[in-house]
Structure formats: C-alpha cells, structure tokens
Amino acid sequence: MTTTEWAPPAPTTADAAAVVVRGLGKSYGGKAVLDGLDLEVVRGECFALLGPNGAGKTTTIEVLEGVRSRDAGEVQVLGADPATAGRAWRARIGVVSQGEGAAQALTVREALDHFAAYHSRPRATAELLAAVGLEEKAGTRVGRLSGGQRRRLAVALGVQGRPELVFLDEPTTGMDPVARRQFWELVRGLRAEGTTVLLTTHYLDEAAELADRVGVIAGGRLVEVAPPAELGAELRRVATVSWLDGGARRSVRTEAPAAVLRDLLATTPHEVPGLTVTRPGLEDVYLQLVDTPGGDR
Amino acid sequence: MITTLDAPARPAPPSAARIALARTRLELRLFARERQQVVFSFAYPIVMMVVFGSVLGGDVLPGGVPFPQYFLAGIAATGIMLTSFQSIATSIAGEREAGQLERLQVLGTPPVAYFAGKAGLVLVTAAVQLALLLPVAHWGYDVPLPADVADWATFGWVAVLGSLAGTVLGIAVAGLPGSAQSLTTGVTAFAVVLQFFSGVFFAFPELPGWMQQVAAVFPLKWLTQGMRSAFLPDQAAAFEVAGGWEHGRTALVLVAWVIIGVVVCTRTFRWRQADR
Numbered sequence: 001m002t003t004t005e006w007a008p009p010a011p012t013t014a015d016a017a018a019v020v021v022r023g024l025g026k027s028y029g030g031k032a033v034l035d036g037l038d039l040e041v042v043r044g045e046c047f048a049l050l051g052p053n054g055a056g057k058t059t060t061i062e063v064l065e066g067v068r069s070r071d072a073g074e075v076q077v078l079g080a081d082p083a084t085a086g087r088a089w090r091a092r093i094g095v096v097s098q099g100e101g102a103a104q105a106l107t108v109r110e111a112l113d114h115f116a117a118y119h120s121r122p123r124a125t126a127e128l129l130a131a132v133g134l135e136e137k138a139g140t141r142v143g144r145l146s147g148g149q150r151r152r153l154a155v156a157l158g159v160q161g162r163p164e165l166v167f168l169d170e171p172t173t174g175m176d177p178v179a180r181r182q183f184w185e186l187v188r189g190l191r192a193e194g195t196t197v198l199l200t201t202h203y204l205d206e207a208a209e210l211a212d213r214v215g216v217i218a219g220g221r222l223v224e225v226a227p228p229a230e231l232g233a234e235l236r237r238v239a240t241v242s243w244l245d246g247g248a249r250r251s252v253r254t255e256a257p258a259a260v261l262r263d264l265l266a267t268t269p270h271e272v273p274g275l276t277v278t279r280p281g282l283e284d285v286y287l288q289l290v291d292t293p294g295g296d297r
Numbered sequence: 298m299i300t301t302l303d304a305p306a307r308p309a310p311p312s313a314a315r316i317a318l319a320r321t322r323l324e325l326r327l328f329a330r331e332r333q334q335v336v337f338s339f340a341y342p343i344v345m346m347v348v349f350g351s352v353l354g355g356d357v358l359p360g361g362v363p364f365p366q367y368f369l370a371g372i373a374a375t376g377i378m379l380t381s382f383q384s385i386a387t388s389i390a391g392e393r394e395a396g397q398l399e400r401l402q403v404l405g406t407p408p409v410a411y412f413a414g415k416a417g418l419v420l421v422t423a424a425v426q427l428a429l430l431l432p433v434a435h436w437g438y439d440v441p442l443p444a445d446v447a448d449w450a451t452f453g454w455v456a457v458l459g460s461l462a463g464t465v466l467g468i469a470v471a472g473l474p475g476s477a478q479s480l481t482t483g484v485t486a487f488a489v490v491l492q493f494f495s496g497v498f499f500a501f502p503e504l505p506g507w508m509q510q511v512a513a514v515f516p517l518k519w520l521t522q523g524m525r526s527a528f529l530p531d532q533a534a535a536f537e538v539a540g541g542w543e544h545g546r547t548a549l550v551l552v553a554w555v556i557i558g559v560v561v562c563t564r565t566f567r568w569r570q571a572d573r
Contacts, residue, residue: 065403067399067402067403067568067569086405087310087405087407088307088309088310089405090310090403090404090405091307091310091405092307093403095403097396097399097400097403099395099396099399099400100400101395101396101397101398101399101400101401102397102400103323103327103392103397104395105327105330105331106323106326106327110326114319114322114323115400115404117311117315117316117318117319118310118311118316118319118404118405118406119310119311119404120307120308120309120310120311121307121308157400161404
C-alpha cells in the first residue's frame with residue numbers, strides 16, 4: 001500500500017521560508033502550552049493553524065510576532081529572530097490580533113488615518129475601507145462598532161503597511177457569513193500580491209477555503225500538516241460500510257470497502273436495505289486528530 | 298550567482314518625531330472627547346482656589362505674604378501634577394489594559410514617540426489650565442501676577458519642566474504591576490499625600506523635616522517652590538527652608554527627572570500586561 005503523505009515544498013535556501021520554528025516550548029505557571037512545536041511556512045503560501053481553544057494557537061502566533069517570549073526552541077521569521085528583531089523587521093509583518101487596539105472614541109476613518117503615520121508606504125484609507133467593507137461605517141466611532149465590524153477594522157489595520165507576512169489570529173470570529181466571505185476575498189487578494197499569510201482558526205471551512213496547507217495543533221505540537229484535502233489521509237482511508245440486517249444496523253470499518261461489499265453482496269442475493277459506504281469528512285478527521293492523548297490540554 | 302526575488306526595497310519606517318507629532322494630535326483629540334476629563338482638569342484648580350481663597354483669604358503667612366498668593370503657587374503646581382503625573386499614569390494603564398498598547402508594539406512604535414505624545418498633551422492642557430487659573434486668582438483674590446519678565450520666564454520654565462517631570466513620573470508609575478483600577482486608586486492616593494508633603498496646602502518650611510526630605514525626592518516640591526519664586530515677592534525667599542529660591546537646584550532636579558526618567562522608562566516600558 002502506498003502512502004499519500006504530502007511532502008511540504010522543501011525550501012532550498014533560508015530565504016524561501018517565511019517562518020521556521022524548531023522545538024518551540026512555552027509554559028505558563030509550570031503548565032506547558034507549547035511542547036516542542038515545529039512549523040515551516042513557505043513564502044507566498046497561506047498556512048492555517050487549526051486547533052481547539054486553548055491549544056496554543058495564539059501563543060504560537062504571538063511568539064512569531066515577537067510580542068511574547070519563548071522558553072525553548074529556535075524561531076526565524078523573515079530571516080530574523082522575532083525576540084530581538086527591530087523596527088525595520090516589524091515594518092515587514094502585519095498583525096491582526098484578537099482586539100483592534102484603537103481608541104474607542106475615534107471614528108473608523110480617524111483610526112485608519114492616524115495609524116497611517118506609522119508606516120512608510122501605507123495603503124490609502126479609502127482603499128482599506130473598501131477592502132474590508134467598512135465604507136458606510138467610516139464616520140462611526142470604534143466603540144459603537146459590532147464585534148464583526150471591529151474584526152474588519154483590525155484586519156484593515158493589520159494590512160495597512162503592505163506587510164510581506166500577515167498574521168491573522170482568528171480573524172473571522174464574530175463575523176456574519178457575508179463578512180466572512182468578503183474577508184476571504186481580501187485574503188485571496190493579499191495572496192495574489194505575494195503576501196505570505198499565517199492564520200489561526202477553528203473554522204474548518206475557513207481553513208479549507210483559504211489555506212494551501214493546514215497544521216493541526218493539539219497538545220502543544222503540530223500533530224499533522226497537509227493540504228486541506230489531504231488532511232488525515234490515514235484516517236480517511238478507513239471507510240464505513242453500513243447496512244440493515246433484519247432491521248438492525250450493522251457497520252464495518254475497513255480500509256477495503258470494496259472487498260467487504262463483494263462479500264456482502266455474495267451472501268445477499270436480494271437488495272441490501274439501508275446500504276451506505278461513507279468516508280470521514282474534514283470535520284471527522286479533525287476531531288480525531290485533536291483527540292489524540294493529551295490533545296485536550 | 299544565486300539571485301532571489303526581493304520585494305522592492307522598503308523605505309525606512311517613519312521617524313520617531315513624525316510619530317510623536319501624530320500621537321500628540323491623537324492625544325489632544327481623545328482628550329477633547331472625554332468631557333469628564335476636560336472638566337476635571339480645568340475646573341479642579343479653580344475650585345480649589347475659590348475654596349481656599351474664600352476660607353483662608355485673610356490669613357497672612359511668614360514674610361507678610363497673603364495666603365491666596367502663597368496658595369496660587371501651590372495650586373498651579375498641583376494642577377500641573379494632576380494633568381501630568383496622575384492623568385498620564387492612569388491613561389497609560391487603561392490603554393494597556395484595553396490592548397491599545399499592543400497595537401503600538403506590533404507597529405514597532407518607539408516608546409519615546411509614545412511618551413512624547415503624552416508630553417505634548419500635558420504641555421497643552423497645562424497651558425490651558427494655567428491660562429484659566431491665573432485670571433481667577435488675580436481678579437478674584439487680588440493675587441499679583443509675576444512682577445516682571447524675569448518672573449514670567451521663571452514661571453514658564455518651571456511650568457514646562459514640571460509638566461515634563463510629572464509626565465515621566467506618570468509613565469514610570471504606570472509600569473508598576475496591577476490592574477488599571479488598582480493603579481488609579483494608588484496614584485490618586487499618592488498624589489494627595491504628595492501635595493501635603495510638598496507644601497501645596499501648608500507653608501513648606503512649617504512641615505516636619507522628614508516630610509520635607511521625602512518631598513524633595515519628587516518633582517512636586519520643586520515645582521511648587523519654583524512657582525512661589527515666580528508669584529511671591531523677592532523678600533519671601535528668605536523664609537524658604539534653604540533661605541533662597543534655589544533656581545539652579547530646582548532646574549537640576551526637574552531636568553534629572555526628565556532625562557533619567559526617559560532613559561529608564563524607554564528600557565523598561567511594558568506594552569502589554571505581564572504573561573499570565
């Protein structure tokens with residue numbers, strides 16, 4: 001049997017990797033949140049960190065952004081160690097954290113105009129407002145925005161400085177379906193410009209929609225890295241053949257559903273009632289992956 | 298030769314001075330939108346002047362100085378301390394708790410640009426505050442304004458250095474651990490005690506020696522003394538603890554607070570609350 005494990009595009013030079021993490025460890029109060037996490041993000045790709053709440057997604061991203069210290073491991077982001085990198089490095093990364101970080105008394109337009117002063121080549125405020133769909137809220141104070149609108153402002157602020165690498169920490173939490181789709185368009189637009197995107201999410205459809213590769217984080221490590229369609233390839237090979245046998249449902253989990261069917265059909269001359277053959281979907285695979293021992297930490 | 302596809306060269310980030318200017322504009326705009334803060338900052342010294350001027354207006358202090366004249370120096374200094382030290386410490390703690398400083402951190406904001414924005418706010422608000430207080434004291438309680446250009450100049454440099462020193466003290470205190478709420482309580486209590494120690498309400502020379510010595514460590518004592526030198530007649534200098542106005546020492550202490558404070562705060566400033 002051949003394995004279908006996906007090999008990540010091996011960077012030939014250090015320059016081809018936007019992010020390289022080896023053995024990242026971080027504890028809070030003696031409790032390990034990250035425990036030897038390895039991660040590589042190639043320039044120009046969109047990488048999604050997928051995992052349950054408390055799995056260490058935000059901690060990982062914050063270490064990469066250089067705003068949180070680490071206890072162990074090596075980290076390189078755009079060729080520099082985030083713990084010591086300076087302003088020129090910060091200008092190359094964009095951060096969309098879980099709060100927008102603008103004063104509540106400012107209007108959306110004032111906030112964008114103000115933060116433009118921190119960048120050497122800021123995107124125009126009008127362009128940003130259009131990109132995140134906040135044109136009609138330009139004159140509204142930040143404190144009066146809905147949760148989803150604040151997320152959109154956070155996204156606009158994160159990409160204002162034309163970053164080479166954008167960190168998006170649960171960017172669509174609290175957005176309605178229309179806003180989410182609009183946000184996905186925005187991310188595709190960034191990708192088209194060559195921006196590397198590293199996002200965390202607990203929405204599987206978002207990861208499947210946007211990411212070239214998905215890393216599932218559980219128990220402080222990456223338990224699997226693969227393109228969304230190939231995630232959990234091992235798990236997906238197992239199909240479930242199920243049918244009704246005299247009114248009772250019978251199920252067989254197997255890697256060879258055709259053989260099971262052949263036997264079943266050979267012993268059943270008539271129609272098989274309630275016959276189904278199913279394979280796990282992305283969600284089933286994900287749930288199994290994060291349910292590994294220690295995975296609920 | 299290996300060639301890599303480089304992004305077009307990125308210009309250097311804007312200078313700290315440019316960001317400081319943007320920060321000052323922002324701070325002033327936010328201050329103006331906080332009605333309570335505006336009313337409190339501008340009305341407090343005037344209310345205190347009216348209360349103390351009305352109650353103790355007839356008292357005369359050593360050197361034949363009428364109480365309102367002595368008190369104007371103290372309340373002008375106190376007003377500066379409130380708009381600088383107290384409001385800066387509490388606003389920084391609040392901004393940190395609200396996650397606004399995290400945004401500044403990820404933008405790579407130089408701390409000194411952030412501090413300069415705060416200082417810009419303090420200088421403007423202190424100027425407005427004094428511009429409102431002085432006429433009330435002068436026409437309401439017959440307090441003479443600084444007698445000549447030299448006294449006005451003294452008033453000017455003392456006010457500016459005092460504002461900056463107070464700002465630095467506020468930034469330093471905002472770095473202490475604890476929630477914004479607990480910090481606000483602590484800062485307010487500290488400011489009240491410091492006012493009594495620094496000779497705002499009582500004649501400084503009449504305070505116990507240990508109180509004078511504690512006060513001498515902080516800017517308010519020097520700010521108050523400097524203000525007295527601008528508002529009181531020259532002969533009142535003889536009644537100071539040192540027997541003179543000590544302009545040199547006043548400038549030295551306040552400048553030391555500003556310079557040493559900025560250097561220390563730039564290195565120790567925390568953009569976010571401590572790790573969980």
